[in-house]
Amino acid sequence: MKLALKFFAGILAGVIPLCAVGRAGQEPAPQDKKMPPGMAMPEQMQHHHGDVSLVQPVYPRMGRAQENSGGQPVTLEQVEKMAGETNPTLRQAEAEIRAAKARQQQVGLYPNPSVGYTGDEIRGGSVGGGKQGFFVQQTIVTGGKLGKNRDVFGAEAKLAEVEAQEQRTRVTTAVEMAFLRVLAAQEWLEARRDLAKIAEDGAQTQRELMNTGQADESEVLEAEVEAQRMRMAARMQENTLREEWRSLAAVIGQPGLPLATVAGDLERGWPELNEEEAVETIAKHSPAVEIARLATGRARAVLARAQREPIPDIVVRAGMEYNHETLASVPAAKGWEGIAEASVELPIFNRNQGGIGAASADMERAEQEKTRVALTLRERAATVVDEYANAKLMAVEYRDEILPHAKKAYSLLVDKYGLMLASYPRVLEAQRKLYELQIDYIAALEGVWTNGLALEGYLLTDGLEAPSRPGEVDRPIRETNVPMPERNMSPGEAMPRP
Secondary structure, eight states: OHHHHHHHHHHHHTSSOSSOSOOTTSOOOTTTSOOOTTOOOOGGGOBOOTTSOOBOOOOOOSOHHHHTSSSOOBOHHHHHHHHHHHOHHHHHHHHHHHHHHHHHHHHTSOOOOEEEEEEESOOOTTTOOOEEEEEEEEEEOOTTHHHHHHHHHHHHHHHHHHHHHHHHHHHHHHHHHHHHHHHHHHHHHHHHHHHHHHHHHHHHHHHHHHHTTSSOHHHHHHHHHHHHHHHHHHHHHHHHHHHHHHHHHHHHTOTTOOOOOBOOOTTSSOOOOOHHHHHHHHHHHOHHHHHHHHHHHHHHHHHHHHHHTTSOOEEEEEEEEEEEEEOSSSSSEEEEEEEEEEEEOOOSSOSSHHHHHHHHHHHHHHHHHHHHHHHHHHHHHHHHHHHHHHHHHHHHHIIIIIHHHHHHHHHHHHHHHHTTOSOHHHHHHHHHHHHHHHHHHHHHHHHHHHHHHHHHTTTOOOTTSOOOOTTOTTOTTTTOOOOOOOOOOOTTSOOOOO
16 A cells, blocks of 8 residues: 555656657557667566566667678778779879889980981082982980999889878778768767667657646756757768768769668777887888889989989991092093091080979978978877877777766666665666767777877878879878767757768
8 A cells, every 4th residue: 555655656746757658769668668778687687666667778889780681791801902903093093103114215215326418528410420329316324323323213213102102001001981871870870869769768758747837848858959969969960971871882982872770899809009019110111102202212313313414425426328429530520429527525614513403402401301200290299199099998988987977867867766765867877978978988999989080191191182193202291180070969050071
């Protein structure tokens, strides 16, 4: 009798709303409503009041999108293989290697000989006479200038090969980051949908409380506004997921690839990096550093070639002329006569002083470029390392402390509700906070992954940036920016795009 009175008093006091317990996020028991896959809790975790529907604490978890995909999810290995086959920048890098080797071949070829007609003292009429014939002319390149040409363009061929290696790293990193963002967007979408269900459950609870006089219209309207806001957030997250998939499809090189679920685990296998070692590795072993080093070698080869330029080439000419002039003693033409010439340019005024000076300045500039590249990489790596460290700190704290405490608080409220010591709106509020923390946790995980992958990929993150041509000394680290857009914001907040 006392228990019945206590139960009735709880209804009047608003402790136990006259509504079906276990709506969005807290699904009813199987006899009331079929539970989504993985959402049912053990029997000992279920709480109820007599004939009132069961209250089941349901916690957020990862991977539901993959479980409910209805097909085989797409793996990272699959998209990396597709990118290797269809990303256009990889083909550009390969073409640049072939072009550099062809240029190296071309500049080492000997000049072609010239052939021509020659005539001298040509006369007509009855006198006739004069000389007419042909010649062959050849420029003899001296000073080893052809070999120096090959050295310059050989350095460019090596640059092209390193650029191709850098491009492969860039594409791999970009594909991995885009893939992980799709995976994070999937997890966000599930959490957003859960929040929308919880908000709708809260609105329904407020409507039923108003029917019993335990809530007024303003509380109902506030709950309905929140429910609408959460539904809008879920729909926006659907748009974000499609956008992330389009970005992934673009960097793969297959923009028409249909939207699919991706397979992965944000919580396991994330990049584990030592912050100091990561900066040192990037500053010393990045392809950008190797490019700057090879660019210095190319500048040195250009200087050596310029220093050989004052050595004059020799131009030789040889041929035959037919002399129509008659001999004094014999009324016949003198006939064929040989000709030979050799000339050389005297380097008196132009000794390529300006070219040598410019090449010397370019070499000095290239030497400084190595230092500049290393310092720039350190500067940019420091920012990314900071983002990585903060994201990792947040992820660990959420995983080990914040989420477990929030789950415990939610579970305790469910227990109190089972004992008629807490109202259902309080249970929903605890569940809502738990799922909001889950969204923050997913954001932290995405930050760990994307920043960690960027550091492992030497900050090379743009998979559609065209590989630079050899000799473009200013561009070896042209796109080491790592955009980290916030995509877990609520509809009322700004949503910056990368």
